[in-house]
Structures are given as structure tokens and as C-alpha cells.
Amino acid sequence: MLHVENLTASIGDTSILKGLNLDVGAGEIHAIMGPNGSGKSTLAHALAGRDGYEIGGTVTLDGVDLLEMVPEDRAAAGVFMGFQYPVEIPGVNNMYFLRTALNSVRRARGDEQIGASDFLKGAQDAMDLVEMNHDFLYRSVNAGFSGGEKKRNEILQMAVMQPKLAVLDETDSGLDIDALRVVAAGVNSLRGPDRSMIVITHYQRLLDYIKPDFVHVLVDGKIVKSGDHTLALHLEDHGYADFVNHDLDDAPLTGAPA
Amino acid sequence: MSETMRGIEKLTEADYEFGFSTDLDTDIAPPGLTEETVRLISAKKDEPEWLLAWRLKAFLAWQEMDEPDWTKLQIAPIDYQSISYWAAPKQRPVLDSMDDVDPDIREMFDKLGIPLHEQKILSNVAVDAIVDSVSVVTTFKETLLEAGVIFCSFSEAVQDYPELIKEHLGSVVPVRDNFFAALNSAVFSDGSFCYIPEGVRCPMELSTYFRINSMNTGQFERTLIVAEDDSHVSYLEGCTAPQRDENQLHAAVVELVAKDRSEIKYSTVQNWYPGDENGVGGIYNFVTKRGRAHTDAKISWTQVETGSAITWKYPSVILQGDRSVGEFYSVALTSKHQQADTGTKMIHIGADTTSSIISKGISAAQGQNTYRGLVKILRSAENARNYTQCDSLLLGKECGAHTVPYIEVKNPTAQVEHEASTSTVGEDQLYYCRQRGMNEEDAMAMIVNGFCREVFDELPMEFAVEAQRLLSVSLEGSVG
Numbered sequence: 001m002l003h004v005e006n007l008t009a010s011i012g013d014t015s016i017l018k019g020l021n022l023d024v025g026a027g028e029i030h031a032i033m034g035p036n037g038s039g040k041s042t043l044a045h046a047l048a049g050r051d052g053y054e055i056g057g058t059v060t061l062d063g064v065d066l067l068e069m070v071p072e073d074r075a076a077a078g079v080f081m082g083f084q085y086p087v088e089i090p091g092v093n094n095m096y097f098l099r100t101a102l103n104s105v106r107r108a109r110g111d112e113q114i115g116a117s118d119f120l121k122g123a124q125d126a127m128d129l130v131e132m133n134h135d136f137l138y139r140s141v142n143a144g145f146s147g148g149e150k151k152r153n154e155i156l157q158m159a160v161m162q163p164k165l166a167v168l169d170e171t172d173s174g175l176d177i178d179a180l181r182v183v184a185a186g187v188n189s190l191r192g193p194d195r196s197m198i199v200i201t202h203y204q205r206l207l208d209y210i211k212p213d214f215v216h217v218l219v220d221g222k223i224v225k226s227g228d229h230t231l232a233l234h235l236e237d238h239g240y241a242d243f244v245n246h247d248l249d250d251a252p253l254t255g256a257p258a
Numbered sequence: 259m260s261e262t263m264r265g266i267e268k269l270t271e272a273d274y275e276f277g278f279s280t281d282l283d284t285d286i287a288p289p290g291l292t293e294e295t296v297r298l299i300s301a302k303k304d305e306p307e308w309l310l311a312w313r314l315k316a317f318l319a320w321q322e323m324d325e326p327d328w329t330k331l332q333i334a335p336i337d338y339q340s341i342s343y344w345a346a347p348k349q350r351p352v353l354d355s356m357d358d359v360d361p362d363i364r365e366m367f368d369k370l371g372i373p374l375h376e377q378k379i380l381s382n383v384a385v386d387a388i389v390d391s392v393s394v395v396t397t398f399k400e401t402l403l404e405a406g407v408i409f410c411s412f413s414e415a416v417q418d419y420p421e422l423i424k425e426h427l428g429s430v431v432p433v434r435d436n437f438f439a440a441l442n443s444a445v446f447s448d449g450s451f452c453y454i455p456e457g458v459r460c461p462m463e464l465s466t467y468f469r470i471n472s473m474n475t476g477q478f479e480r481t482l483i484v485a486e487d488d489s490h491v492s493y494l495e496g497c498t499a500p501q502r503d504e505n506q507l508h509a510a511v512v513e514l515v516a517k518d519r520s521e522i523k524y525s526t527v528q529n530w531y532p533g534d535e536n537g538v539g540g541i542y543n544f545v546t547k548r549g550r551a552h553t554d555a556k557i558s559w560t561q562v563e564t565g566s567a568i569t570w571k572y573p574s575v576i577l578q579g580d581r582s583v584g585e586f587y588s589v590a591l592t593s594k595h596q597q598a599d600t601g602t603k604m605i606h607i608g609a610d611t612t613s614s615i616i617s618k619g620i621s622a623a624q625g626q627n628t629y630r631g632l633v634k635i636l637r638s639a640e641n642a643r644n645y646t647q648c649d650s651l652l653l654g655k656e657c658g659a660h661t662v663p664y665i666e667v668k669n670p671t672a673q674v675e676h677e678a679s680t681s682t683v684g685e686d687q688l689y690y691c692r693q694r695g696m697n698e699e700d701a702m703a704m705i706v707n708g709f710c711r712e713v714f715d716e717l718p719m720e721f722a723v724e725a726q727r728l729l730s731v732s733l734e735g736s737v738g
């Protein structure tokens with residue numbers, strides 16, 4: 001499904017992704033873990049098509065080249081990104097935003113537009129899935145939402161958009177235990193044979209709820225280790241020190257781990 | 259330049275969609291302004307002696323006055339002798355049946371999306387259609403009269419309700435108020451008159467649609483709305499003009515009189531031709547709008563200003579009666595080389611008076627947008643309150659936004675609050691929308707409309723939809 005080969009991303013002289021390879025099959029969930037600043041969000045943005053990076057390498061989704069596409073075309077191709085920092089859009093009603101989004105990708109795919117009342121029904125079901133009060137449909141997009149509410153709103157959007165590939169960037173950060181369970185349940189219910197997910201996280205506890213098929217460790221712009229979910233348990237106990245020391249021959253060792 | 263910025267520029271280069279002109283058989287006066295011109299206008303309209311005298315007094319006053327100095331505005335000198343002060347489509351007199359309206363005029367309004375056939379009209383909106391200097395038709399007149407509401411052209415009102423006009427004309431905006439008000443008082447051509455009797459809630463929205471069609475003419479209309487005690491009216495005005503290389507002058511005066519416990523809601527969607535992307539042509543929109551609110555009365559101005567090369571207007575409220583309320587909601591968009599200097603004046607005289615001001619300025623391309631507002635609390639205004647919020651949105655690097663609040667407080671019990679913000683449409687907001695599948699243009703329109711939400715919420719439904727559409731169209735080719 002998703003094929004990433006030798007992906008590089010840089011901004012000016014700063015190189016962030018340094019030749020990243022990743023294959024995600026249909027129906028699979030891959031977790032990506034790695035220290036702060038290692039390039040996890042950059043990977044997500046490179047897949048979603050954010051402006052401002054120089055990008056190299058290959059990214060295809062079902063054989064279609066994504067790198068040539070603008071973000072909205074990638075969305076129409078089925079790419080969804082759950083933002084680490086969801087953006088506030090004051091004055092724009094959440095429901096209107098969602099319906100415009102859904103109808104935009106439908107138009108791009110040549111599908112029929114969804115009317116307001118059919119949409120409302122679907123949106124309310126999706127809200128129940130993430131246990132969100134229906135009032136949130138009538139508030140401005142993310143404006144004044146708490147950190148946790150914003151993250152739930154991302155999952156709500158994913159549920160409405162029904163993407164082929166979802167990249168969730170730290171959707172678990174800032175969630176309390178109950179919210180974590182709700183968000184995980186939302187993700188699990190969207191799990192399906194035609195949908196692939198990349199879940200970026202710092203915490204192995206999310207992976208207790210969302211059992212990934214693979215776990216990858218991203219360090220300094222490269223995937224340095226891949227394994228099954230037990231890799232996350234290992235990281236929980238040992239941190240990233242092993243990988244940082246071994247794989248970056250020119251990286252300065254700043255102090256010994258405690 | 260990022261892709262986004264390029265996109266914005268492409269967006270703000272959109273064309274003006276109402277730029278066509280219609281070939282109407284027009285009665286037009288030669289350019290120039292003398293006492294003779296004033297007499298000619300008055301004679302054309304068959305006006306009573308007192309009104310001619312009033313006009314002449316205004317003309318004398320105007321001759322002694324100077325143009326206001328254009329603090330922020332860059333404006334080429336206006337030659338008042340090169341303008342024609344009277345132009346009227348030859349179809350006359352004003353006809354009562356829609357079927358008698360000149361088909362060319364009807365077609366022009368159809369093209370503008372304002373059908374004049376009553377059966378096709380937006381339900382519940384009565385329209386007074388004004389082309390160049392004269393009112394060509396007023397719809398739903400009969401229905402309104404049954405409720406006691408008078409809605410007609412100003413010229414008709416002068417003939418049919420002279421006492422009402424005599425009592426109120428110039429009572430809110432005196433002839434010497436400012437240069438353009440004096441000019442208007444001398445040469446005003448037509449406009450709308452509304453009268454809502456005591457205790458009546460006007461059964462439909464009243465609306466005037468202004469269209470400048472002829473070349474080298476000025477448009478000087480005069481609107482007067484009188485709401486008697488305990489009455490209520492909502493009034494809308496819209497305007498467009500053809501695309502021409504010369505600047506055209508529009509200097510209107512609007513006076514509102516809100517008697518005790520009455521409410522007047524006045525909404526404007528202004529879309530005069532803004533000029534082209536090089537700043538050639540466009541309407542000079544120099545307008546004086548003011549209302550007087552008596553005891554417990556409320557006057558609310560809502561404006562969406564997207565057109566004109568230069569906009570100079572400060573819809574104001576004199577809060578004369580105790581507990582009277584004044585509101586000003588404004589969206590002003592300047593793109594291309596447009597300049598806007600707009601805001602409001604809230605003059606608190608009565609006790610416990612309150613005013614609120616919500617101003618949203620959007621600047622794109624080379625547009626310059628200034629909010630200029632005065633909040634004046636007189637000694638008599640015990641416990642007066644004002645809340646002002648001015649938000650500016652910049653779309654691009656060459657545009658500008660300025661906020662110039664004047665606050666004069668003579669009574670220590672006053673509470674005056676002022677908040678201001680300036681922001682840009684974040685690349686992150688655009689990216690977020692695009693990640694969700696919207697193209698850049700739709701995303702921009704959505705974000706900008708969101709920014710204006712508080713103001714659009716004040717507009718009647720049909721107008722709110724129109725305003726959003728206009729904003730999107732005006733941003734096309736100008737934003738990134």
C-alpha cells in the first residue's frame with residue numbers, strides 16, 4: 001500500500017530525514033517511536049505534502065506517486081494526517097469545516113456531494129464513537145478546545161474522512177487515561193483491511209490499546225530498528241540510548257545516560 | 259515566495275463581476291456645478307420652494323468648505339466641475355407596476371441578481387431600485403402601506419409627504435456637517451424614504467439597490483428613515499457600478515431617526531467597482547451616515563465593504579436618549595489598490611447608554627485599511643459603556659492595516675474598553691484545510707469568512723450568504 005524509499009527532507013541547510021525506508025501493507029498498523037527532534041513529524045508532513053521542505057526519494061500509495069501532488073490531492077488520494085498540534089480556525093463552524101472537507105475529497109474523486117442532513121447523521125455517529133458531545137459540531141474548529149479535545153477532534157475527522165492511509169502524530173499526547181482509551185477505541189474501530197495507519201507516539205501504553213503490527217525506531221532521520229510490539233516494551237525499559245550510540249557514528253554523545 | 263503566497267496573489271487578481279454597463283437612454287446634465295445646476299436639479303424634480311432654498315443654502319456652505327484632509331488616503335484631486343450632477347434613465351415617471359419597467363432596466367437588475375418581478379423577488383424583501391440619480395421602481399409598496407409603512411423614493415416622498423421630509427431632513431446630518439454632506443445636500447438626486455409608524459414592526463425587510471450606470475456622473479443619494487415610538491425596521495442597501503477607467507464620485511447621506519423604544523437595523527453590502535489591479539478607475543465612496551437614538555432606542559449599523567477605490571465612511575450613532583444603544587459591525591476588505599478609511603462615531607449623551615463596535619479589516623494585495631473610530635462620552639452620559647474590538651487580517655506583504663481609535667471621556671463613570679489585534683492567515687491554517695482536502699482558494703475563503711463571522715451573523719440571512727460569496731469573489735486573484 002504505502003511504499004517509502006530513501007526519503008529525504010531538508011529545510012535550507014538542515015537535513016532532517018536522511019534516507020528513510022518504510023513499507024506499510026494494507027490493513028496494517030505501524031507505530032513509529034523516536035526521540036524528540038528525530039524527524040517523526042517531518043515524516044508525517046512529508047507524506048501529507050506540507051510546503052517548505054526539499055524532498056527526495058520515492059513515496060507511492062497504491063503505486064501512485066504522492067510526492068508530485070499538492071496536499072489536497074493527497075487528501076483526495078486517501079491520505080489523512082492527525083496533527084500533533086491541531087490548528088485553530090476561529091469563526092469556522094466545526095461541522096461546516098468537516099462537511100466541506102468531506103465534500104472536497106468527494107468532488108475530487110468524482111463522488112456525489114453529501115447534503116447537510118445526511119452529513120449530520122454520519123457526523124453524530126462518528127462523535128459517539130469518540131464520545132464527543134455533539135455541541136462540538138457547532139463550535140469553531142479547535143478554537144478554545146482543550147488539548148485533549150483537539151486530539152479527539154482529529155480522530156473524529158478521521159472517522160468522517162475514512163482515509164486509506166492515516167498518519168496520527170502523537171494523538172495520544174496530552175490525553176488523560178480515559179481519553180486515551182476512547183481515542184484508541186476510535187482508532188481500533190476504524191482498523192480495517194483497506195486502511196493502513198502510521199501511529200507516531202512516545203508512549204508504549206498507547207500500544208497496549210492499539211496493537212501495532214510493527215514498531216519502528218526513528219533516530220536522526222532514519223529508521224534504525226524495526227520489530228514487533230515487543231520492541232516498544234524494550235524501549236520503555238531502555239530508552240533510545242542503544243540506537244543513538246550505535247547508529248550515529250558522528251553524533252556527539254552528550255553525557256552518559258543515567 | 260512560497261507556493262502559498264503565490265496562490266494568494268493569484269486569488270486577489272479576480273475580476274469584478276458587475277463591471278458591465280447597460281445602454282440606457284439617459285437624460286444627463288452637462289458637467290459642472292454652479293447655483294444653476296442646483297436650480298436645474300430642483301426644477302427637474304419639481305420640488306417645493308423650501309427645498310430649493312435648503313439646497314441653495316447647502317451649496318453656499320459647500321463653496322466655503324474644504325475637502326477633508328486625507329490622513330491615510332492617497333487621493334488624486336477631484337475636479338468637481340468635470341462631474342455631471344444629474345443623470346436619469348429616460349423612462350419616467352416612476353411606474354407602479356413591475357410590468358411597466360423598461361425591459362433594459364429589468365434585465366440589468368436581473369443580471370445583478372436582483373429580479374424586480376414581485377413573484378421572483380426574495381421573499382419578504384421590498385426593493386427600491388435606483389439607477390444613477392433616480393429611483394426606477396419600488397416593490398411591495400402596497401403591501402407595506404397596508405401596515406402603515408411608507409417606503410418610496412425620496413423624490414416621491416417630497417411630493418407626497420412634504421411635512422415628514424421637512425421635519426427630518428438635515429435633522430441628524432446638518433448641511434454643514436462636512437464637505438461631502440454639504441455637497442450632497444446641494445445636489446442630491448434621489449434615494450429612499452422609509453417611515454415606520456408608532457408601534458409597527460415592519461413586516462418585511464426593506465432594501466435599496468443602487469446602481470451607477472452613466473459615465474462621468476456622480477451619485478448623490480439621500481436616505482431618510484424615521485422609526486416612530488415602539489417601531490422596528492430592518493433595512494438593507496446594496497450597490498454596484500460598471501467598470502470604467504475614470505474615478506466616479508459617490509457621496510451619499512443617510513439619516514436615521516429612532517424615536518423612543520424603536521429599533522433600526524441598517525445593513526450595507528457595498529460592492530462599487532474597486533478599480534483594476536493597477537489602481538485605475540473605481541468609485542470614490544464618501545458617505546455620511548448617522549442616526550439619532552432617542553430614549554431606549556437602538557440603532558445598529560452593519561456594513562460589508564468590499565468595493566470602491568476609496569471608502570471614507572463612519573456610520574455613527576448619537577446616543578441621545580437614556581439607555582439608548584448603538585452598534586457598529588463592520589467588515590472592510592481592501593485588495594488591489596483599494597483604500598478604506600472607515601469606522602464609526604458613538605456619541606454618548608444620555609445616561610446608561612451603551613455602544614459596541616466590532617470592526618474586521620482585511621487587507622490583500624496593495625490594499626490599505628484604516629479603522630478610525632471615535633467614542634465620545636459627554637458629561638451628561640452617566641454610566642455610559644462602550645466596547646470596541648478591532649481585528650485586522652493581512653493577506654500578503656504589500657498591504658497595510660491601521661487602527662486609529664479616538665476616545666474622549668468627560669464623565670468619570672464611563673467604562674470604555676478597546677481591544678485590537680492584527681493577524682495573518684497562517685500558512686498552518688491553510689495547510690490544515692488543504693490536508694483535509696480543500697483547495698487553497700476554498701481554504702482561504704473559509705478562513706477569511708470565519709474571521710468575519712461575528713459581523714456576518716448580524717446580517718439578514720440572504721445578505722449574509724451574499725456577503726460571504728462577495729468576500730470570496732473579491733479575494734479571488736488577490737490572496738495567497
Ligand SMILES: Nc1ncnc2c1ncn2[C@@H]1O[C@H](COP(=O)(O)OP(=O)(O)OP(=O)(O)O)[C@@H](O)[C@H]1O
Nearest residue numbers: 011014016034035036037038039040041042043084
Ligand atoms: N521549519 C524548520 N526549520 C528548521 N528546522 C526544523 C524545521 N522544522 C523542523 N525542524 C527540525 O527538524 C527536526 C525534526 O523535527 P520533527 O518535528 O520532525 O521532530 P519530531 O521527531 O516530531 O519531534 P517531537 O517528538 O518533539 O515531536 C528538529 O530538530 C526540528 O528542530
Ligand SMILES: [Mg+2]
Nearest residue numbers: 040041042084
Ligand atoms: Mg513531532
